[in-house]
Amino acid sequence: MAVLSFLSKTTRPARLGFAGAGLLxxxxxxxxxxxxxxxxxxxxxxxxxxxxxxxxxxxxxxxxDADEARMTGWRTATRLAWQKLGAQRxxxxxxxxxxxxxxxxxxxxxxxxxEEIGPHRYIAKLGVVFDRxxxxxxxxxxxGGAQSAPLLVIxxxxxxGVASVFETRTPWxxxxxxxxxxxxxxxxVRPNGGGADGLLIDAGQVxxxxxxxxxxxxxxxxxxxxxxxxxxxxxxxxxxxxxxTFTARHGPDNVxxxxxxxxxxxxxxxxxxxxxxxxxxxxxxxxxxxEGQLKPDPSxxxxxxxxxxxxxxxxxxxxxxxxxxxxxxxxxxxxxxxGPATPTMQVxxxxxxxxxxxVDAAQAALRAIPGVSAVTxxxxxxxxxxxxxxxxxxxxxxxxxxxxxxxxxxxxxxGVLMMRR
Numbered sequence: 001m002a003v004l005s006f007l008s009k010t011t012r013p014a015r016l017g018f019a020g021a022g023l024l025x026x027x028x029x030x031x032x033x034x035x036x037x038x039x040x041x042x043x044x045x046x047x048x049x050x051x052x053x054x055x056x057x058x059x060x061x062x063x064x065d066a067d068e069a070r071m072t073g074w075r076t077a078t079r080l081a082w083q084k085l086g087a088q089r090x091x092x093x094x095x096x097x098x099x100x101x102x103x104x105x106x107x108x109x110x111x112x113x114x115e116e117i118g119p120h121r122y123i124a125k126l127g128v129v130f131d132r133x134x135x136x137x138x139x140x141x142x143x144g145g146a147q148s149a150p151l152l153v154i155x156x157x158x159x160x161g162v163a164s165v166f167e168t169r170t171p172w173x174x175x176x177x178x179x180x181x182x183x184x185x186x187x188x189v190r191p192n193g194g195g196a197d198g199l200l201i202d203a204g205q206v207x208x209x210x211x212x213x214x215x216x217x218x219x220x221x222x223x224x225x226x227x228x229x230x231x232x233x234x235x236x237x238x239x240x241x242x243x244x245t246f247t248a249r250h251g252p253d254n255v256x257x258x259x260x261x262x263x264x265x266x267x268x269x270x271x272x273x274x275x276x277x278x279x280x281x282x283x284x285x286x287x288x289x290x291e292g293q294l295k296p297d298p299s300x301x302x303x304x305x306x307x308x309x310x311x312x313x314x315x316x317x318x319x320x321x322x323x324x325x326x327x328x329x330x331x332x333x334x335x336x337x338x339g340p341a342t343p344t345m346q347v348x349x350x351x352x353x354x355x356x357x358x359v360d361a362a363q364a365a366l367r368a369i370p371g372v373s374a375v376t377x378x379x380x381x382x383x384x385x386x387x388x389x390x391x392x393x394x395x396x397x398x399x400x401x402x403x404x405x406x407x408x409x410x411x412x413x414x415g416v417l418m419m420r421r
């Protein structure tokens with residue numbers, strides 16, 4: 001007999017180059033940031049495997065003593081769970097008939113949602129986890145369907161007139177953290193909600209359209225795109241039924257995929273309703289993947305579109321490189337490729353970013369400069385000062401001059417530029 005076990009579910013501040021103002025902003029900004037991330041906010045996602053999990057199996061069994069009644073209940077739950085799994089994944093929607101010994105040999109764990117144990121009776125709601133390697137052959141499964149690209153999950157909850165993601169612990173976030181994603185065709189990337197997650201991913205993030213901003217957020221979590229399951233909970237009176245409206249959305253443009261409604265009879269039934277809502281949202285995402293709607297947005301990986309005339313105008317206004325000036329001296333021949341290549345330097349560039357549009361404009365201006373090979377975001381701060389790291393094949397003075405030619409006001413420090421309009 002297999003051993004049955006229980007599964008418990010349980011900016012860096014920008015340096016402005018001005019000492020006094022920098023210390024003041026550091027003190028105020030640091031206090032604000034700390035106030036936004038302090039506290040026990042995170043809910044770690046459960047470890048997900050590819051095993052098959054069947055939940056919500058009700059049993060009511062008896063025996064000569066409590067232990068026998070309990071073991072009979074577990075065997076009954078295993079048979080019922082196998083039938084339910086066969087209806088979902090078996091050939092023709094039917095599970096092949098197997099004896100108790102074979103079934104118990106495929107069980108890797110039993111989860112207890114609720115149980116009542118008497119001297120001769122056992123009443124419980126159980127979940128059964130079948131080992132995928134052993135069960136797949138009986139179900140006619142060889143591997144699985146196509147897996148999605150890594151997708152960041154933003155579980156957005158509306159209740160009491162307030163929208164929240166990771167600002168506080170919410171039952172919707174917990175439902176997604178408890179979801180076993182191993183057998184889903186969606187490769188979910190689930191932040192735990194602690195640390196800086198509340199700053200990077202908030203309720204306002206789903207309404208932003210800036211591709212640069214989204215790309216910076218997705219890069220933090222190793223995701224290629226985003227899915228947004230939204231829950232709206234309403235209550236008619238305290239302790240009464242809880243009505244939930246759930247919507248599945250996808251991508252930086254917040255594209256609608258589907259919606260449904262569920263109702264919990266009371267507050268204590270809310271976790272079960274939310275768990276069911278997570279499974280339904282997963283089914284909507286899986287359907288969208290099968291229909292080709294869940295492909296990563298190509299605009300997230302494309303560079304900014306810069307007018308070639310603007311680039312040509314900037315190049316014309318730039319002073320010639322020092323080497324070129326020397327080569328232009330009388331009697332000196334100009335040859336290409338004969339001198340050493342200009343080394344690439346790393347420059348920290350700071351800029352005021354009141355909104356996402358300002359972030360896009362600053363990054364686009366930097367990428368448009370000849371010699372800039374990469375612009376990497378170090379710190380994003382809407383309403384504050386953002387910082388990027390620029391890889392530039394030239395010196396600091398040339399980079400500052402190129403920005404001034406575009407109309408930017410540039411303050412130059414030791415290896416640092418501050419650009420502003």
